[in-house]
Amino acid sequence: MLASVLAWILVGSIVGCLASVIVRGTGIGIVGHILVGIIGAVIGGLILSLIGNTGATGFDLWSVVVAFIGAVMLLLLLHLLGINTRGTTRP
Numbered sequence: 001m002l003a004s005v006l007a008w009i010l011v012g013s014i015v016g017c018l019a020s021v022i023v024r025g026t027g028i029g030i031v032g033h034i035l036v037g038i039i040g041a042v043i044g045g046l047i048l049s050l051i052g053n054t055g056a057t058g059f060d061l062w063s064v065v066v067a068f069i070g071a072v073m074l075l076l077l078l079h080l081l082g083i084n085t086r087g088t089t090r091p
Contacts, residue, residue, distance in 0.1 A: 007059050012037030015064060019071035023079065036071050044070025 016033030019040060028036070044066040 004059065008038065008041075009034055011059070011064055011067065012041070015040060015067045015071050019068060019075055022072055023075040036074055037067055040069070040071025040074050041067035042070065043074055044068070047073070 012034040013030055014033075014037070016028075016035070016037035019036060020028060020033065041063065047070065048066055
């Protein structure tokens, strides 16, 4: 159980970091990347299950892809809402 949680924290940080590079958002820190990756897995899983696919099913490549898709969508939504994830202040 603990190993699984630690693995998802690691995957969440990697996925969140990659998604922030794609969306050009940086500066949210390692905790932010972990949260974006984990929340992205939930969002990606929900969206893919709505269209008939399987979401995050475990610790495999498909789940990482699902988490990445969800993390990118989450960051794009935050940008659309005007929430700053770039690490700089807006005027």
